[in-house]
Amino acid sequence: MNAAPTASARPPVLRRLGAPLAALAAVAVPTGYLAVVDPNAPGHYPTCPFLAATGWWCPGCGGLRCVHALTHGDLSSALHDNAPAVLLFAVLAVLWVRWVWAAVSAGPAPRLSLGARRWVLVGLLLLVFTVVRNLPIGAGLAPPLL
Numbered sequence: 001m002n003a004a005p006t007a008s009a010r011p012p013v014l015r016r017l018g019a020p021l022a023a024l025a026a027v028a029v030p031t032g033y034l035a036v037v038d039p040n041a042p043g044h045y046p047t048c049p050f051l052a053a054t055g056w057w058c059p060g061c062g063g064l065r066c067v068h069a070l071t072h073g074d075l076s077s078a079l080h081d082n083a084p085a086v087l088l089f090a091v092l093a094v095l096w097v098r099w100v101w102a103a104v105s106a107g108p109a110p111r112l113s114l115g116a117r118r119w120v121l122v123g124l125l126l127l128v129f130t131v132v133r134n135l136p137i138g139a140g141l142a143p144p145l146l
Contacts, residue, residue, distance in 0.1 A: 013103070013104060016103040016104070016106065017100065017103045017104070019099075019103075020096060020099045020100045020103055023096065023099075024096065031067060031071060032071075034064060034067045034068050034071060035067075035068065035071035035072070038068060039064035039065045039068050040065055040068070040144075045064055048060070048061050056130070056134045057130070057133050057134055057142050057143065058130060059082075059084065059126045059127075059129055059130050060082070060085075061082070061142075061143060062080075062081035062082035062085070062142070062143030063081075063082045063085045065077075065078075065081040065082070065143050066078045066079075066081040066082040066085045066086060067085075067089075069081060070086070070089065080140065080141070080143070081143045082143065083129075083141060084125075084126065084129055095110060095112065098110045129141070
């Protein structure tokens with residue numbers, strides 16, 4: 001007769017690693033494509049609709065070029081193309097490592113809860129970044145024109 005699993009029974013490590021490894025694969029495939037297909041060469045990717053409609057760089061403009069530069073180890077170009085994206089990628093990498101560690105050590109998965117005030121602060125910072133990168137003083141924060 002099979003006994004019901006107890007609350008303290010944990011799934012095997014490989015099973016616990018399934019979700020973090022699937023997330024890594026979901027990020028690695030498009031990143032690998034971006035490493036090979038240069039977004040700096042015209043015609044490979046569509047133009048940003050916000051840029052096309054307004055002539056302004058949006059907070060995401062330069063993100064593909066940023067990833068391409070990071071895959072080639074060019075941190076200064078990545079920061080020039082989209083500095084907040086580099087910060088976001090670093091934070092996501094740390095959170096992913098914490099997630100893997102929690103899976104290996106059978107601990108609870110880390111949770112990200114910023115709260116309403118912090119989300120508003122992030123939104124305001126992105127708004128300031130967007131405005132500054134579109135002013136002459138912030139030209140160094142805008143990706144190069146193609």
